[in-house]
Amino acid sequence: MKFLDYAPAPESTSILNLRGSYGLYIDGKWVSGRGGELTSISPATEKPIAKFELANEQDVDLAVKAARKAFEGSWGKLSGSERGKYLFRIARLIQERAREFAVAETLDNGKPIRETRDIDIPLVAAWFFYYAGWADKLEHAGVGPNPKALGVAGQIIPWNFPLLMLAWKVAPALAAGNTVVLKPAETTPLTAMMFADICEQAGLPAGVVNIVTGLGSVAGSALVGHGGVNKIAFTGSTAVGRQIAKTVAGSDKRLTLELGGKGANIVFDDAAMDEAIEGIVNGIFFNQGHVCCAGSRLLVQESVHDEVVERLKRRVSTLRVGDPLDKNTDIGAINSKAQLERISKLSATGEQEGATRWSLDCPLPGKGFWFAPTIFTGVAASNTIARDEIFGPVLSVLTFRTPQEAIEKANNTPYGLSAGIWTESASRMLRVADSLKAGVVWANTFNQFDPTSPFGGYRESGYGREGGRHGLNAYLQAGEVK
Amino acid sequence: MSEMNIPKTYKLFVGGAFPRSESGRSREIKNPAGEFVANIALASRKDARDAVVAARSAQSGWANATAYNRGQVIYRIAEVLAGRFEQFAATIRETTGVTSKQASAQVQSAIDALISHAGWTDKFAQVYGGANPVAGPFFNLTVPEPTGVVSVLAGEQTDFADLVRAIVSVITTGNAVVAVVPESISLAAIEFAEVLATSDVPAGTVNILTGDVSEIAPWLASHQDVNGLDLSMLEAELAKNCEELGAETLKRILRKSGKEVTDLHRLETFVEAKTVWHTKSLS
Numbered sequence: 220m221k222f223l224d225y226a227p228a229p230e231s232t233s234i235l236n237l238r239g240s241y242g243l244y245i246d247g248k249w250v251s252g253r254g255g256e257l258t259s260i261s262p263a264t265e266k267p268i269a270k271f272e273l274a275n276e277q278d279v280d281l282a283v284k285a286a287r288k289a290f291e292g293s294w295g296k297l298s299g300s301e302r303g304k305y306l307f308r309i310a311r312l313i314q315e316r317a318r319e320f321a322v323a324e325t326l327d328n329g330k331p332i333r334e335t336r337d338i339d340i341p342l343v344a345a346w347f348f349y350y351a352g353w354a355d356k357l358e359h360a361g362v363g364p365n366p367k368a369l370g371v372a373g374q375i376i377p378w379n380f381p382l383l384m385l386a387w388k389v390a391p392a393l394a395a396g397n398t399v400v401l402k403p404a405e406t407t408p409l410t411a412m413m414f415a416d417i418c419e420q421a422g423l424p425a426g427v428v429n430i431v432t433g434l435g436s437v438a439g440s441a442l443v444g445h446g447g448v449n450k451i452a453f454t455g456s457t458a459v460g461r462q463i464a465k466t467v468a469g470s471d472k473r474l475t476l477e478l479g480g481k482g483a484n485i486v487f488d489d490a491a492m493d494e495a496i497e498g499i500v501n502g503i504f505f506n507q508g509h510v511c512c513a514g515s516r517l518l519v520q521e522s523v524h525d526e527v528v529e530r531l532k533r534r535v536s537t538l539r540v541g542d543p544l545d546k547n548t549d550i551g552a553i554n555s556k557a558q559l560e561r562i563s564k565l566s567a568t569g570e571q572e573g574a575t576r577w578s579l580d581c582p583l584p585g586k587g588f589w590f591a592p593t594i595f596t597g598v599a600a601s602n603t604i605a606r607d608e609i610f611g612p613v614l615s616v617l618t619f620r621t622p623q624e625a626i627e628k629a630n631n632t633p634y635g636l637s638a639g640i641w642t643e644s645a646s647r648m649l650r651v652a653d654s655l656k657a658g659v660v661w662a663n664t665f666n667q668f669d670p671t672s673p674f675g676g677y678r679e680s681g682y683g684r685e686g687g688r689h690g691l692n693a694y695l696q697a698g699e700v701k
Numbered sequence: 702m703s704e705m706n707i708p709k710t711y712k713l714f715v716g717g718a719f720p721r722s723e724s725g726r727s728r729e730i731k732n733p734a735g736e737f738v739a740n741i742a743l744a745s746r747k748d749a750r751d752a753v754v755a756a757r758s759a760q761s762g763w764a765n766a767t768a769y770n771r772g773q774v775i776y777r778i779a780e781v782l783a784g785r786f787e788q789f790a791a792t793i794r795e796t797t798g799v800t801s802k803q804a805s806a807q808v809q810s811a812i813d814a815l816i817s818h819a820g821w822t823d824k825f826a827q828v829y830g831g832a833n834p835v836a837g838p839f840f841n842l843t844v845p846e847p848t849g850v851v852s853v854l855a856g857e858q859t860d861f862a863d864l865v866r867a868i869v870s871v872i873t874t875g876n877a878v879v880a881v882v883p884e885s886i887s888l889a890a891i892e893f894a895e896v897l898a899t900s901d902v903p904a905g906t907v908n909i910l911t912g913d914v915s916e917i918a919p920w921l922a923s924h925q926d927v928n929g930l931d932l933s934m935l936e937a938e939l940a941k942n943c944e945e946l947g948a949e950t951l952k953r954i955l956r957k958s959g960k961e962v963t964d965l966h967r968l969e970t971f972v973e974a975k976t977v978w979h980t981k982s983l984s
Contacts, residue, residue: 464948469941662979669835
């Protein structure tokens with residue numbers, strides 16, 4: 220150990236009380252999945268965590284039927300204020316078991332405990348608490364008089380924020396009076412299965428929340444194509460989102476899609492540099508860059524390019540990559556072998572196409588999936604790494620001269636999820652914010668999330684919003700005028 | 702001595718001009734009694750592409766006009782249409798065979814829709830968006846922005862009032878329109894284009910193509926530079942086909958629904974919620 224090195228400070232996993240194997244949670248009961256099983260591993264160690272049974276088409280059908288029964292029965296008959304009480308209770312239960320969930324999420328996903336403890340799980344509780352309060356106020360949601368639920372919502376979530384994405388989907392759906400069938404991602408089902416336990420503790424009626432682990436191509440497809448589902452909410456890749464939009468075409472199924480991104484983070488020469496550097500780091504290295512709204516394209520005004528890149532490298536050199544359970548870790552493991560391969564391949568393409576690569580020279584654990592934080596300079600707008608979503612800790616740096624050029628470059632993508640602006644000029648900030656084709660614009664900050672704040676994309680980043688009143692409306696329809 | 706009637710030539714409406722179809726195609730429009738009324742231009746794929754280019758060029762200028770200004774322009778459309786009330790009622794009666802009373806009701810309904818939307822331009826942002834009380838030291842505001850270029854596709858059963866309501870809804874929030882209308886309402890639609898052309902609506906903001914909707918709609922549904930599709934007036938089979946094609950570029954879709962589509966729902970379908978965060982601090 221050298222001077223100023225940190226001693227290991229691992230969070231204990233003794234708080235966990237995991238089962239060896241998890242079935243499906245349907246109609247308030249644990250049942251066996253008939254679509255095979257998989258073993259979830261920790262991406263940091265490749266050690267198995269637990270076995271998960273997978274749902275096949277019949278299992279999905281059972282779950283949809285259970286959700287329908289609950290919608291037409293127990294849940295559908297409750298008043299809004301009674302529904303709200305269940306959701307408030309869920310928020311409290313999450314808070315009470317926050318550390319347990321944080322450890323489980325870090326173990327299963329590979330993201331640092333610092334993030335699950337301080338960001339993911341607190342936001343999960345906040346999301347349920349926020350939407351709990353909407354349940355008895357639906358007439359103020361803005362969809363018209365006598366708003367009513369859609370029915371059964373099929374929800375498919377990704378692996379990058381497993382429990383948080385569950386909360387984004389389940390909380391507004393239940394507040395609006397729907398019942399749900401949720402399919403977690405195949406590499407990160409653990410906290411969703413633990414959430415089933417929370418539903419039990421909250422005394423939620425059977426069938427209101429059904430959780431079916433499974434493959435996208437089997438359980439996901441079955442859910443999207445199921446005639447008994449009234450709404451599909453999907454977060455994931457643009458390619459899959461397109462396929463889902465095609466499948467539901469011509470039906471009455473409502474659809475919201477939260478897809479990919481290639482966010483521009485624009486740094487003007489008058490930016491507060493210390494804050495901007497922190498913002499750039501947070502924008503791309505938060506959650507190993509496994510973030511659809513990551514600021515993966517850094518657009519720097521030419522006059523400050525060299526200074527920004529130098530300071531950025533110096534700051535990144537202080538990041539600690541390693542054991543996600545260590546409280547001092549900044550960057551954890553890549554979620555899966557497949558994702559690591561994709562990041563490695565796209566980075567190699569970046570080099571082949573002529574960009575200059577700089578990767579943090581840091582020791583990486585021998586087991587598990589790891590990728591050192593990487594910055595590409597000299598990137599052209601036409602380069603693959605400036606266009607394709609990498610979904611990893613890889614930043615592409617481009618330059619601009621005028622605000623107009625910054626706007627054009629920022630918008631030069633089929634995506635439109637997020638963008639960042641760093642400037643001390645308020646009027647310039649507002650004018651640039653107006654011109655960016657992005658659903659979320661962070662000015663002098665980045666990667667902030669809040670249940671009251673709508674989140675979602677323009678163009679090929681999808682449609683619909685999650686969070687706020689807009690997120691509630693995605694689960695409501697106008698009722699009859701009395 | 703009776704003077705000779707001067708029949709009108711009906712053309713397309715693209716980029717503020719009235720071109721013939723580049724394909725040179727036209728089709729006879731007859732009244733319900735089978736008598737010749739006029740020829741309409743039969744729009745081609747190239748015409749559809751030209752209309753998208755015109756709409757795209759006009760869209761940002763229209764979106765950047767103030768909401769007050771857009772409201773006045775839309776009110777002006779209502780004024781000019783009202784001034785030609787009898788002409789529209791006659792055209793609708795003659796080409797569709799509805800009664801005088803029904804034709805007048807359609808024109809009145811179109812005027813009412815225009816006036817109502819003239820009042821929406823500067824109120825929608827407050828109804829739709831607002832400040833979000835996030836748990837931290839941030840200014841956080843959600844505002845609606847236009848989706849971009851939206852194609853409004855009329856069906857065989859679409860009447861004049863439905864068409865006007867659909868078009869004005871899309872432009873109220875700052876989008877540009879490429880509308881495609883079938884023979885049944887072609888004449889009224891092109892006469893409406895004449896109203897638009899004399900109502901201070903910037904050229905290209907609204908473009909109207911007449912012809913075979915089932916031929917043109919799929920091209921627009923798969924066009925890379927069209928951002929939204931109003932399919933709510935189309936027949937089910939064609940609507941499904943267009944929705945599938947539109948999925949490729951994740952277009953915003955307004956479907957037919959069991960109930961009447963409300964004005965608010967229409968407006969909300971073709972806007973994007975943009976949420977801006979900014980730090981608050983004294984330093």
